[in-house]
Amino acid sequence: MTLSRNTLVLLVAMLVLGLGAVSYALYQEKKQPEGVEISVGKNGLSIKEK
Incomplete structure (x- = not known):
């Protein structure tokens, strides 16, 4: 029974x-x-503070 309790x-x-x-x-x-x-997209470089 001890083995099953430990398991x-x-x-x-x-x-x-x-x-x-x-x-x-x-x-x-x-x-x-x-x-x-910092993102680079079709509108140029974009920097956002989080």
Whole structure:
């Protein structure tokens, strides 16, 4: 019974870590970059402060 309990604890820990990793990745993707955005288009050079 100890082996199955340890396996269950390991599985739950892996799920929590996986959820944390996915949450952090989504947070980084949604976060707006800071600084200056420089674009070159058909109207010329454009610089925007973020």
